[in-house]
Amino acid sequence: MSTLSIGALAQRCDTKVETVRYYERIGLMPAPARTSGGHRVYDEAHLKQLYFIRRARELGFPIGRIQELLSLSSPDETSCEVASDIAVGHLADIRQKISNLRALEATLENLLEACAERSDPACPIIETLYKSPNSLVTSLGRK
Numbered sequence: 001m002s003t004l005s006i007g008a009l010a011q012r013c014d015t016k017v018e019t020v021r022y023y024e025r026i027g028l029m030p031a032p033a034r035t036s037g038g039h040r041v042y043d044e045a046h047l048k049q050l051y052f053i054r055r056a057r058e059l060g061f062p063i064g065r066i067q068e069l070l071s072l073s074s075p076d077e078t079s080c081e082v083a084s085d086i087a088v089g090h091l092a093d094i095r096q097k098i099s100n101l102r103a104l105e106a107t108l109e110n111l112l113e114a115c116a117e118r119s120d121p122a123c124p125i126i127e128t129l130y131k132s133p134n135s136l137v138t139s140l141g142r143k
Contacts, residue, residue, distance in 0.1 A: 003033075003041045003042060003043055004041070004042040004043070004046070004047065005039065005040070005041070005042070006020055006021070006032075006039075006040045006042065008042075009042045009046060009047060009050060012047060013047070013050045013051055013054050014054070015050065015054060020050065023050070023053060026063065027067070028053060028063065028066065028067060028070070029046065029049055029050065029053070030045075030046070030049070032046060049070070052066075052069075052070065052073070053066055053070075056069060059090075060090065060094060061086075061090055065086055065090065068082075068086055069083060069086060111124050111125050111128055112125075
C-alpha cells in the first residue's frame with residue numbers, strides 16, 4: 001500500500017477528517033509523517049489502527065478503554081485476560097443501560113396510557129415533567 005492523505009484515510013475508514021485529527025490530538029492515533037509541505041502522510045499501520053478505533057467505537061467502548069485495548073495489541077503486551085476483563089466490564093455497563101432504558105420505556109408507556117384515559121385538559125406527561133428529577137431518576141433505578 002502506498003501512503004494516504006488524511007482525506008483518503010478518513011474516507012477509507014468512513015470517518016471525518018476532523019475525527020482523525022482529534023484522535024491524533026488525544027494520542028489515540030500516532031502522529032503521521034509529514035511531507036515537506038506539512039501535509040500528513042498515513043501508512044498501513046495508521047489505517048489498521050483507525051479501523052480498530054472505529055470498530056471499538058461501534059461497539060460502544062469509551063476512548064479510555066480503547067486506549068487500553070490498543071496498548072494490549074502490541075506484540076509484547078497482548079493479554080486476552082485483560083482484554084476480556086475490559087469487555088466484561090463494558091458488557092455490564094451496556095446491560096445496566098438496557099435496564100435503565102426498559103424502565104424509561106415502561107414509564108413513558110404508563111404516561112401515554114394515563115394520558116389516553118384522561119378527558120380533562122390536565123396532561124399526565126406535562127405534570128410528570130414538572131416533578132422533581134429525583135423522582136424520575138429513582139423510578140429508573142439510578143441513584
